[in-house]
Amino acid sequence: MILEIKNLCASIDEKEILKGINLTINPGEVHAIMGPNGSGKSTLASVLAGKSDYEVTSGSVTFKNQDLLDLDPEIRAREGLFLSFQYPVEIPGVSTANFLKASVNEVRKHRGLEPYDAMEFLKVMKKELELLEMDKSFLSRSLNEGFSGGEKKRNEIFQMAMLDPVLSILDETDSGLDIDALRIVAEGVNKLRNTERSFLIITHYQRLLDYIVPDFVHVLYQGKIIKTGTKELALELEERGYDWLKSEVPSLEEVQ
């Protein structure tokens, strides 16, 4: 397996958000996590990537047979964990190309590969750009600065392609995308799918899952996975909303 989350609890400002998550992801699998607002989806993504605002209070996460929680965020990234941010930041004055060169070469160094020189790097970049139907002019623009919502998200997928991760977490990558952008992003992900790479797709809507067909769908509610199924579960959620599930777990309501 690539990732094993056991009974993970995490809080922010002493407020408990994750209340015992259990999840196992094997190589090549695509998992989707769905759930209403405030259920803890983005928290899970942030905790896995190592954002220090969140405190892990109990449980464990094993990533490629290592204790993930023990690693600094940049080491997690170099080991092959990629997070596509829900809100990618803007870095004024730092071009996308420069940023990515620093990033890619760190990752390569970590994996014992030679860093790319400028020419090689440019070549690799251009190839991936075409894949995502992006204009190369944006390589020289400041990272995400003045990018539209769609461009930012495409830039995230572009970086994912460049960094060659083993586990990619897509945090609401579909939010704010029009149908064309959604299709391009999904195609980008699908092209990267193989027997080694795994994906954890966090989404609010079923729409993205029409394009990226998941192997498993989990429903996150009040900090716990309350139901797991296949892609049919996503369709059911789309039709029936979350309320019917809530009634299936009265105990949780009572705890609140």
Added chain:
Amino acid sequence: MSVDSFVQNFKNTFETAQKALNGSSKFYPNVVRANAFESFLKSGIPTTKNEEWKYVNLFPFFSIDFQFSASQVISNEFAIFIKDSIESINPDVALVLVNGKILPQLCKNLDSYEGKILGLDQYYNEHPDEFTTLFHSLQLSPNTIFENVSTALSFDGFVVQYDKNVVTEKPLFLLNFIDTTNNHIVIPTRYIVKAEKLSQASIIEQTLTFGPNTSLSIATSEVFVDEQANVTIVKLQNDKKESIVLDSMSIAQKSSSTVTSTTVSYGSSLIRNNHRAVHNGSNVHTNMFGLAIAQDKQVIDNHTEIDHATAHCSSTESYKHILSDSSTVVFNGKVYVREQAQKTNAYQSNKTILLSDTATINSKPQLEIFADDVKCSHGATCGGIDEEAIFYLRSRGISTKDAMSMLTLAFAEDVIMKIENESVRTRIEEDFLTLLSNRTK
């Protein structure tokens, strides 16, 4: 006549008053007055070498022979002026000062007003401990100069007190009438506003000079705003040209309080405002707005200071200046963010329109930041009226003159709109348009 004679007259006035104290010189308020007196003698009148007074040469303004003692008799003409003025302002509640002294018979609806007015000495007798922590407590900066004059001569000073939970309905008009019929006259005024927890109040200040000679109003106030209280202060500085205003206001705010101060200046030959706010608690917010319209040889100098001493506070400051003829406007806006004042959010803006090539603006926004997790910004712009905008309006059939008025008013409007009192707002807008139409002949 000179600066020296001003200082000498001040000295004589204070010493005469001192003699009349009859042994009560140990009385705490008198001790503070005596200290302030000494401090002023030490500092004297600031020269342009003093960074705080760099752009305003006071000496020509002090070449007039100012007297400190006003006539106690109200002439018929003056009485009519006062009556007419009050009628035209038409306040619901008014505290009326005549030559620096409260004249109860002229005040309006004070009895039914939710706030209480007490003399400084009376307040001390009733709340000695409280008084010690308040009076002159915000005036300990080395730049305190004229504040010392009003404190030294604060025998007629007063306190406006808002008890806990008091929410006032109507604004309190503070009207200061000065009679210069007999001579050029200095009127110091000194007051304290004490707004206790959860109280809410609004004060509108205005000085009105009568007579052919020049008045010099040296006003100092300290405003103490306790937890969750909300205080609004409007200063309408539209006195006649034969007047000089030196106005100092220091505000101290406790947690979750809000103060909004709006100062609109277009009268007098010289106006100098020293407006300061210091934060002593979290979630404090200060708004400071100012509008100055300067003409002829008018000098308007706005010095502001917002001292973020505590965390999680914010301030918004916006000053707009419109200059024509040979006027001079100075803006110095200091924003301090102390080491412990993390999460401060401070915004300052200063915009100026110059309508003539002989007017001068000296702007010095100043940020001093010692905390790291803060968001502070300031912007200052200066220029003429946008020619393209004028052209655009003209191409729609509007005359140049009207276009100018329209655009200048639009420029000033967002400050004017901060004033809640409609009659004051209307008054300003009307004066403003008159000023503009006189100018753009």
Added chain:
Amino acid sequence: MANENELLTELTDSEYKYGFTSDIEQEYAPKGLSEDTVRFISQKKNEPEFLLEFRLKAYRHWLTMKDPQWQNVNFPTIDFQDIIYYAAPKKKQELQSLDEVDPELLKTFEKLGIPLSEQKMLAGVAVDAVFDSVSVATTFKDKLAEKGIVFCSFSEAVHSHPELIKKYLGSVVPYTDNFYAALNSAVFSDGSFCYIPKGVRCPMELSTYFRINAKNTGQFERTLIIADDESYVSYLEGCTAPMRDENQLHAAVVELVAHEKAEIKYSTVQNWYPGDKNGVGGIYNFVTKRGICKGISSKISWTQVETGSAITWKYPSVVLQGDNSVGEFYSVAVTNNFQQADTGTKMIHTGKNTRSRIVSKGISAGKSQNSYRGLVKVLKKAENARNFSQCDSLLMGDTCGAHTFPYLEIGNSSSVVEHEATTSKINEDILFYCNQRGISQEDAVALIVNGYCKEVLNQLPMEFAVEAQKLLAISLEGSVG
């Protein structure tokens, strides 16, 4: 938070790599300042009478002045009698070529990465190296002479071009200007002189490299650059000093004169020893730099990257006298540990249609204080003047300070002046984003800071830009968590 503190410590431990001293035989003036000192210096340099007169007038004027107190920096009063005003590497006789320069000296400059032998030089940069008070070598002189360009040490120019010195010395910064300018005018030792004749575009970057080596000495260079009509020159200045636990005074004066349609680009990468992590030692860098755009459509552009010195206190300024002239100021000032910087510019618009642009990026870390102080003055007659200023401050850690003191003095209605300033800290979210892409905290800070300073760094010539980027990274190593 713990992480942040560790990184902060790491930062303060990062070392000053130019801190070595060189063992070179030196010749000194007696300690202290008097008319005799002034005469001694003048005599040592075999100066013409007019220059001695200039020095003496300056000295006598200096005696009437008090050292200024208005700046936002704190330091103990300087004892001006405890400074050696002249120190020079002892030389045997007139040097005929570079081969005769003391090999120890050449080694020093090699160590600093400034090879003086011409064949080793980066093509396109001519260097004048000033060691303590004396210019030791100027490269590419002959090549420049072909174009009529004079680039030599100030002392040499005094003899070879006395008429130019007489005409321009003190014409932009008179000795009465300020306390340190007066002091410099009395005791200046050496510096660079540069004259670009009419219509000549200087084919290479001119560069002066300043090095303070001797103990207890002050360094007082004087630089004068004159660009005649329609000429162009780009000039670079670099500075380093050994690590010493005393404070050393550096009070230079730089004067620039741009005639009609001429352009001078003056870049500084200042990396004097900043003192150790406890604030002991370091250079007091009190410098007066001013240029005048004398002719119509002339242009002066200052670019500075200030990372060194215990105290930096300088305001490279432009007097925009010629109609349509342009003044620019691009600055990055980094302070760390106990460093203090009070720096900025003055743009004085006196000519019509003059334009100026100010971009200042301050970065404070450690326990340092960083102030921007600038003046934009538009005189009544300077119709249609334009200025835009952008002053940003970046704070790293909660024990430093950033201050902005802009002065705008505008005297006519046709001019437009805009000033914007922001203060913020390095955004945690950006750092985390970089971490998530495998970039370490330290590299992320360097990346962000370089991005933040890009507008200024872009103004530097290529070789300098690279050096400046590295300097920024070193100066701020690990300064944020």
